[in-house]
Amino acid sequence: MPLPHGPDPVPEKFAACSVRLGADPEPFRVLDPDGHVVGPLPELDDATLLALYRWMAFGRALDGRALAIQRQGRLTVWAPATGQEAALAGMGLAMESGDWVFTAYREPLLLLMRGLALEDLLQYFRGLYWVANPYDTGAWPIQIVIADQTLHAVGAGLGFRLQGQPHVAVASVGDGATSQGDFYEAINFGGVFGAQALIYIQNNGWAISTPRARQSASQTLAQKALAFGLPGLLVDGNDPLAVYQVARHALDRARAGEGPIIVEALTYRLGAHTTADDPTRYQPPDEIAAWRGRDPIIRFRRFLERRGLWDAGREAVLQAEVLVEIDGAIARAEARPTPSFDRVIESTWAIPPPRLRAYQAARHAIDREETP
Amino acid sequence: MAVVTMSQALNMALHEEMARDERVFLIGEDIKDSTYGITKGLWDTYGHKRVIGTPISEAAIAGAVLGAASVGLRPVAEFMYMTFMMCAMDQVVNQAAKSKYMFGGKAVLPIVYRTMAGAGRANAAQHTQSLEAWFAHVPGLKIVMPTTPYDAKGLLKTSIRDDNPVIFIENKVQYATTRGEVPSTDYTIPFGQAAIRRAGTDVTIVALQRMNEIALEAADELAEIGIEAEVIDPRTIVPLDLDSIVKSVRKTHRVVIVHEAHERVGFGAELVAQIVQHAFDYLDAPPIRVANPNVPTPFNRTLEELSIPSAAQVVQAVRGLMR
Ligand SMILES: Cc1ncc(C[n+]2csc(CCOP(=O)(O)OP(=O)(O)O)c2C)c(N)n1
Ligand SMILES: [Mg+2]
Numbered sequence: 059m060p061l062p063h064g065p066d067p068v069p070e071k072f073a074a075c076s077v078r079l080g081a082d083p084e085p086f087r088v089l090d091p092d093g094h095v096v097g098p099l100p101e102l103d104d105a106t107l108l109a110l111y112r113w114m115a116f117g118r119a120l121d122g123r124a125l126a127i128q129r130q131g132r133l134t135v136w137a138p139a140t141g142q143e144a145a146l147a148g149m150g151l152a153m154e155s156g157d158w159v160f161t162a163y164r165e166p167l168l169l170l171m172r173g174l175a176l177e178d179l180l181q182y183f184r185g186l187y188w189v190a191n192p193y194d195t196g197a198w199p200i201q202i203v204i205a206d207q208t209l210h211a212v213g214a215g216l217g218f219r220l221q222g223q224p225h226v227a228v229a230s231v232g233d234g235a236t237s238q239g240d241f242y243e244a245i246n247f248g249g250v251f252g253a254q255a256l257i258y259i260q261n262n263g264w265a266i267s268t269p270r271a272r273q274s275a276s277q278t279l280a281q282k283a284l285a286f287g288l289p290g291l292l293v294d295g296n297d298p299l300a301v302y303q304v305a306r307h308a309l310d311r312a313r314a315g316e317g318p319i320i321v322e323a324l325t326y327r328l329g330a331h332t333t334a335d336d337p338t339r340y341q342p343p344d345e346i347a348a349w350r351g352r353d354p355i356i357r358f359r360r361f362l363e364r365r366g367l368w369d370a371g372r373e374a375v376l377q378a379e380v381l382v383e384i385d386g387a388i389a390r391a392e393a394r395p396t397p398s399f400d401r402v403i404e405s406t407w408a409i410p411p412p413r414l415r416a417y418q419a420a421r422h423a424i425d426r427e428e429t430p
Numbered sequence: 431m432a433v434v435t436m437s438q439a440l441n442m443a444l445h446e447e448m449a450r451d452e453r454v455f456l457i458g459e460d461i462k463d464s465t466y467g468i469t470k471g472l473w474d475t476y477g478h479k480r481v482i483g484t485p486i487s488e489a490a491i492a493g494a495v496l497g498a499a500s501v502g503l504r505p506v507a508e509f510m511y512m513t514f515m516m517c518a519m520d521q522v523v524n525q526a527a528k529s530k531y532m533f534g535g536k537a538v539l540p541i542v543y544r545t546m547a548g549a550g551r552a553n554a555a556q557h558t559q560s561l562e563a564w565f566a567h568v569p570g571l572k573i574v575m576p577t578t579p580y581d582a583k584g585l586l587k588t589s590i591r592d593d594n595p596v597i598f599i600e601n602k603v604q605y606a607t608t609r610g611e612v613p614s615t616d617y618t619i620p621f622g623q624a625a626i627r628r629a630g631t632d633v634t635i636v637a638l639q640r641m642n643e644i645a646l647e648a649a650d651e652l653a654e655i656g657i658e659a660e661v662i663d664p665r666t667i668v669p670l671d672l673d674s675i676v677k678s679v680r681k682t683h684r685v686v687i688v689h690e691a692h693e694r695v696g697f698g699a700e701l702v703a704q705i706v707q708h709a710f711d712y713l714d715a716p717p718i719r720v721a722n723p724n725v726p727t728p729f730n731r732t733l734e735e736l737s738i739p740s741a742a743q744v745v746q747a748v749r750g751l752m753r
Contacts, residue, residue, distance in 0.1 A: 182729075185552055266460045267460045274485065
């Protein structure tokens with residue numbers, strides 16, 4: 059039976075994970091939860107496999123350190139991605155230099171893989187403006203207003219197409235974001251304009267305290283693609299090799315000007331929504347336990363161990379290394395001074411309006427008076 | 431009378447109104463267990479038919495309550511942060527505000543849009559805006575901004591019983607830090623009645639919500655140097671109790687307006703225009719606004735503090751007028 063979308067059906071490899079009317083898609087999977095190979099392996103050399111694992115371990119360690127220093131008041135807030143490392147790192151690896159990524163707030167790992175410096179990211183979460191220049195890396199500042207960035211990515215993907223540039227813009231959103239009108243308007247634009255974009259949904263089961271089932275009555279989120287004439291692919295989001303391959307396909311297709319694919323990665327938020335949240339109020343313990351059994355890092359490590367690429371000794375060295383790296387970045391971020399209020403004005407306005415200059419002067423006068 | 435927080439007072443109002451009228455229901459994102467405890471216990475008492483958690487869809491919430499209200503219910507919709515109401519502006523401004531008029535007055539739309547605004551919790555620019563003036567600009571919306579727990583309870587009850595769309599704005603810093611005596615009895619506070627929080631003769635300070643607390647601090651400091659400020663809390667900005675404000679200005683001859691919203695085209699601008707029109711001959715100095723200096727609210731605590739009006743700034747503004 060021909061697929062309902064487009065002239066170019068997805069490759070045979072992805073047929074079973076492609077959403078269709080009247081069929082239950084099977085998420086694309088390469089590794090089972092124990093790291094056994096159950097699907098087609100990507101062509102990645104050992105060094106790349108190890109680099110992928112390192113990024114995942116780095117993400118997990120970063121969450122641990124960030125939560126600890128947030129508790130000490132050294133970061134304003136942190137949204138851990140614990141449990142979603144494969145979904146993030148698989149995508150990060152598949153993207154190419156020149157591609158852009160528009161994320162929400164739970165994707166530091168993806169941004170770092172695209173070239174954002176950790177100290178710049180940490181400085182942002184210390185409450186300063188976005189220090190890094192997004193034009194250097196294509197790692198766009200994080201988005202707080204749910205789903206808005208879907209439109210930005212589709213627009214960037216349209217921009218790449220209109221300018222004949224071989225880049226792709228990735229919109230990274232959560233399951234909750236698929237309930238917003240902006241999300242649907244974005245994918246509709248993407249289809250109509252053949253935007254060089256990829257719509258990436260990390261379905262982590264929850265949107266703060268709202269479970270996936272209360273977000274949409276549709277069986278999958280990927281199937282929303284069908285109504286817009288796009289392909290939708292479902293992938294095991296805790297399998298980095300599966301995410302990498304699906305992402306690669308969607309990026310290649312968009313790059314070739316054949317339009318966006320919606321990719322839904324099935325994963326789970328093992329941590330709190332953010333440091334301001336207490337998930338024990340609503341996440342069922344047995345659900346958490348089941349997903350702990352599908353931990354993406356353990357899965358990938360077992361695969362590497364079986365291939366003779368990894369062992370306990372290397373793991374210990376890696377853990378020590380990433381902590382040194384993270385703590386170095388924390389120290390550098392904390393050594394940067396808080397900018398003056400003038401900087402706030404200057405980053406809002408290319409040329410500050412005269413009234414603001416007067417305000418600055420008045421403020422300085424009060425500061426002087428208050429200083430004993 | 432029990433001393434309660436702002437959150438508890440709001441929670442009391444919701445409990446009492448839901449018990450009083452079974453047409454009242456709550457709808458919003460993560461509302462079963464909202465962060466600041468405003469809806470605490472309501473789901474347990476009234477169940478999922480009257481405390482409805484939604485997908486993340488502000489436009490849908492704003493528009494769906496219009497439909498629900500038109501068939502006889504009395505919805506109280508919650509928007510986590512005022513800035514997310516921007517996703518629902520079409521429904522609020524083009525639909526809810528205009529439907530009654532466009533149906534020749536026949537539509538009954540008892541909708542409350544509850545939301546939270548204000549700075550001071552390091553929530554960054556997209557979480558921290560006070561946009562009351564946007565709504566005040568639109569005919570057909572009432573705008574309530576309580577300052578004390580007592581008023582919050584009474585005004586929320588009035589809002590729920592009102593047959594027009596009401597924008598009910600809460601201040602997120604005040605939830606936990608502002609306490610006051612609140613009776614457990616049923617009472618309402620009429621819209622359009624300002625409260626004189628402090629009587630004075632030398633200058634009128636009109637201030638909203640947390641800025642009213644700042645104004646009272648400033649008034650204490652001013653008293654030490656012999657300046658007696660009269661501090662007024664409008665409580666609702668649509669309808670506005672202009673009479674009380676004008677009366678005060680005619681007595682003191684000077685006025686300072688304090689709000690967290692951006693100065694430019696903020697509520698203060700409207701108030702200045704009204705005061706100039708109605709008390710021009712009584713003014714000894716130009717009206718002054720103390721407000722956010724037209725910058726996005728900084729994420730960093732230190733910088734954020736500098737963007738919020740302070741008691742020192744209010745004192746300075748008043749002293750400038752007294753010269
Ligand atoms: C427009 C808008 N509405 C509400 C919120 C409050 N909010 C912040 S995160 C969140 C849940 C998002 O869930 P999801 O898209 O699944 O992403 P996840 O947090 O699971 O990564 C909500 C409702 C917001 N930031 N923006
Ligand atoms: Mg989610």
